[in-house]
Amino acid sequence: MVVFMGKKEIDHISRILAEEKIVVFSPYEDEIYSEIEKCQNCSLCLAFCPVFEVTDKFYPGPRGIADELSRDVREFWRASNIVYMCTLCGQCQEKCPVNAPIPEVVVLLRSKIFVQRPDLVPEELKTLLENVSKYGYIFEPMSNEERGESLKGRLEMIGLPLTKDPPLEKGSKIAYFPGCQAETRLLDVKEAGKLVLEAFNVNYGIPEGWKCCGLPIRLIGDSAMADELQRGFFEKIKELGVREVVTTCAGCASELRAAAKHLGSGIHVRHLIEFLFEEVGVDVISRKACNGGNVKVALHEPCHLGRHVGRYVVAYAERILKALPNVNYAGMKGADECCGAGGLLKFHDPTVSAAIRSRKLDVISKSGAGLVVAPCPLCTVNISEGVARRKLSVGIDDFTVFLAKRIYSKEV
Ligand code: SF4
Ligand code: SF4
Structure with a gap:
């Protein structure tokens, strides 16, 4: 007998069955897992995975996740030591010839582990969850x-x-x-x-x-x-x-x-x-955001914007920056490379996260820009910390703050 259920019912039943260590997959989840079975083991994704690169191959990379799951998708807990290492940058899926949805699988695996094997969820991530329950935000707010x-x-x-x-x-x-x-x-x-x-x-x-x-x-x-x-x-x-x-x-x-x-x-x-x-519209924006001196600006492309929402948003950001008076837009090779903060890796493994950020800082140094803007506060904080540690002379600004300064202030 086939029973069709909504997400709420599936979540409820999953929780009950979790106590018996029985895993329930929704039709949507089954679809995702079956997509992974298309993996051809070509290894192309490995060349683009930032975690694979900086962990000296300790991390099996997207192919490792795809490979393991295509063999036995139900034993998700075998992947518990790797799924929290993924930054969810999406570079693997973007380059994969069969569009294997590795980031989606990683998120699904984390949700299965959370329900079935909460003992395998890293403690530092549980602390963030407690913050949300206590304050409504992942960080404790200031007084x-x-x-x-x-x-x-x-x-x-x-x-x-x-x-x-x-x-x-x-x-x-x-x-x-x-x-x-x-x-x-x-x-x-x-x-x-x-x-x-x-x-x-x-x-x-x-x-x-x-x-x-x-x-x-x-x-x-x-x-x-x-x-x-x-x-x-x-x-x-x-x-x-x-x-x-x-x-x-x-x-x-x-x-x-x-x-x-x-x-x-x-x-x-x-x-x-x-x-x-x-x-x-760009014309109106550029007429308003006309303050501030000459500055050579590069754009950091957050993974969540460029790959998860869509490349067109990054193209919009470039068009806006290019149109601003006194802003000399500098294309940056590697602008879309992950900064290392995503997927909660910054909290789970700060060392690996910082190693990925270090690659990003190399990209920024080579760009010759005086200022890098990032349309994401998480990336801005992460890259700023790296710039300060390495004592680079480049400035880092959140895109929105940069735009507000061009509109309201004389100093940028
Ligand atoms: S999403 Fe990024 S970090 Fe995760 S496996 Fe793919 S390339 Fe590696
Ligand atoms: S996930 Fe895609 S790119 Fe990676 S090994 Fe499989 S088919 Fe190749």
Whole structure:
């Protein structure tokens, strides 16, 4: 007898069967696994996997994951020592002749391990999950006082004004979603996002009580919690009649967009770059963002934006940068190479993550750019740390902050 079930029912039954160590695969998951069986063992992906390269072949790479799973997909726990090493950069899938969905398999494996063998989930990732349960974000937020001081100092330094958070309400057109990094670490990104939207008279608001987009939760393996958070978020903004989300984070953009589709929410999710390019237009952007001196700028292409959302967003970013007055755009060979922070590798194995970042720093050094902009707060923080450690003279800015500075301040 064949029984058709929805995702909720499958999650519920999976949890019950997990106690008996029985694995349930949804039709969607079965489809993903069967895609892996197409792997031809050609090894092409190995040449592009950053983790394979820096771990001196300890990590078996995408082919190893594909190979192991194509032999016995049900014994997913055999892969537990490798699935948390993947940055989910997607370089393997992009180069694979049969388009084997390695990143999707890695995420699925993590979710199976989380349900069936929680003892195999790395402790440092469990801590991040506890943060989400406690604070709503993957990092513990600063106290109000500390946050106020830090934000004031940072905005004064970069010449941007401090504005209030406008609440999302009935009649708002856009829900602005800053993401955990911008809310708890790179505070100026959230402010810059607001300022850019205001500069172009966008009718937006910030959803009250918004929480993590769900990406880190899904990457730890708790896909049920990620779905629940995302479903709640979409329902809340829909109650206000809002149908569009704009975010300044590459990871949030890719996750919320996929979730909106997967949950059938009818919500349109875009990165700020997409929104500006498609709704405002390059000419208007360049007329507004006309401040600041001459600077040679290169673009870091976050994996979650270029490979997970789509190359066209990176092309939009390039078009915007090329159009800005006094900005000399420098093409960077290796712009789309992973910075090492993705897939939670930065938290799981900081040494391997830093080794991948080191390759990225070589790419940046060779570019000759005076400033590198990254349309993702996670990449910006990660690359900035590397630049400071290596004492490179190049500047690193989040794309949104750079744009806000070109609009509002004289100093860039
Ligand atoms: S997604 Fe990136 S890190 Fe993961 S296996 Fe593929 S190439 Fe390697
Ligand atoms: S995953 Fe793709 S690129 Fe890698 S070995 Fe298999 S077929 Fe080749």
